[in-house]
Amino acid sequence: MNLSGKRVFLTGGARGIGRGISEALLSKGAMVMFCDINPGTGKQTEEELQKQYSSDSVSFIKADVADSQQLKAAFEAAVTKFGAVDIHINNAGILDQRIWERMFAVNAIGTIRGCQIALEHMRRDKGGHGGVIMNVVSMGGLGSSYWFPAYTASKHAVIGFVNSWAESPYQPQHGVRWGCVCPVSVDTEMLNMEENQIYDLSENQKHTATHKVQISDVVDAFMKLVQDENSNGALMEVSRENNGVYCRRQLVYMNNVSPPCFMDNLPFPGQT
Numbered sequence: 001m002n003l004s005g006k007r008v009f010l011t012g013g014a015r016g017i018g019r020g021i022s023e024a025l026l027s028k029g030a031m032v033m034f035c036d037i038n039p040g041t042g043k044q045t046e047e048e049l050q051k052q053y054s055s056d057s058v059s060f061i062k063a064d065v066a067d068s069q070q071l072k073a074a075f076e077a078a079v080t081k082f083g084a085v086d087i088h089i090n091n092a093g094i095l096d097q098r099i100w101e102r103m104f105a106v107n108a109i110g111t112i113r114g115c116q117i118a119l120e121h122m123r124r125d126k127g128g129h130g131g132v133i134m135n136v137v138s139m140g141g142l143g144s145s146y147w148f149p150a151y152t153a154s155k156h157a158v159i160g161f162v163n164s165w166a167e168s169p170y171q172p173q174h175g176v177r178w179g180c181v182c183p184v185s186v187d188t189e190m191l192n193m194e195e196n197q198i199y200d201l202s203e204n205q206k207h208t209a210t211h212k213v214q215i216s217d218v219v220d221a222f223m224k225l226v227q228d229e230n231s232n233g234a235l236m237e238v239s240r241e242n243n244g245v246y247c248r249r250q251l252v253y254m255n256n257v258s259p260p261c262f263m264d265n266l267p268f269p270g271q272t
């Protein structure tokens, strides 16, 4: 997929992985509008990216993804500015077991709502132009993680939702391609946690020190996934062991026959 001229809306782009993805897309000629709950960092990032690229190609809008009206208004602002959105990226997320219901509202409900808003806009069977919906999930969404169960559940919810749309027999009519990047711990502000924010903080810190990856690793994997037009409903792991490897790479629906799912890290047939 050629990213030049593509119109992107991304959530949680003020810093961290979201900012990294925005920069990579801008460097390929895409246009990005990003939202964030933090107006100070959002504005600052907007200024820095506008200097580096151009003021037309990137802009910030304040929105809390857990607030349906704010999220919808932010997405609509991108549609108004660009004419349409081709790529929607749900990235905003938090990790704090003390406020697990809020965490669900942001990670699961905010992401699912983002998918629904983007799908309604993009689906060809309702007059849209098709598009791509990508999600920054977590390796926690692929299995169990006893040190943050509710966070893990919020990420499982996203994968269940995305899989269901990606595998729909109507997916070809929708013309929307789906994907999830699933990183292990990433060296971002999210790792700066207080006691009680997760269970077993010290054990987790030891694990993180030896396993964490960098934002650039997630960005590289994301760029591979977003450009791979032969994927739909793919889950891409980002870890030191399996960086940018498909845990599941699902073929685009063909002839109305359920496509194969690859649930391991073996190379996709025909790939090295």
Ligand SMILES: NC(=O)C1=CN([C@@H]2O[C@H](COP(=O)(O)OP(=O)(O)OC[C@H]3O[C@@H](n4cnc5c(N)ncnc54)[C@H](O)[C@@H]3O)[C@@H](O)[C@H]2O)C=CC1
Residues within 6 Å of the ligand: 011, 012, 013, 014, 015, 016, 017, 018, 035, 036, 037, 038, 063, 064, 065, 066, 091, 092, 093, 094, 106, 110, 136, 137, 138, 139, 182, 183, 184, 185, 186, 187, 188, 189, 190, 191
């Ligand atoms: N850092 C890590 O170890 C990992 C992070 N992830 C996921 O990656 C995504 C990005 O995380 P990071 O960049 O690491 O975190 P981060 O904390 O550095 O950045 C998250 C951004 O999202 C924004 N945000 C938070 N709540 C929001 C809301 N309600 N509405 C709009 N914006 C909001 C924050 O203000 C911040 O700018 C999250 O979904 C996270 O769960 C996944 C695996 C590992």
Ligand SMILES: CC/C=C\CC(=O)/C=C/C=C\C=C\C=C\[C@@H](O)[C@@H](O)C/C=C\CCC(=O)O
Residues within 6 Å of the ligand: 095, 137, 138, 139, 140, 141, 142, 143, 144, 145, 183, 184, 185, 186, 190, 191, 204, 208, 237, 242, 247, 264, 265
């Ligand atoms: C410290 C927390 C910071 C950020 C949040 C976050 O998302 C971090 C996640 C870090 C690690 C999660 C690992 C979870 C792993 C288990 O669910 C595994 O059982 C995954 C299972 C299979 C993966 C596919 C494979 O390798 O075959």
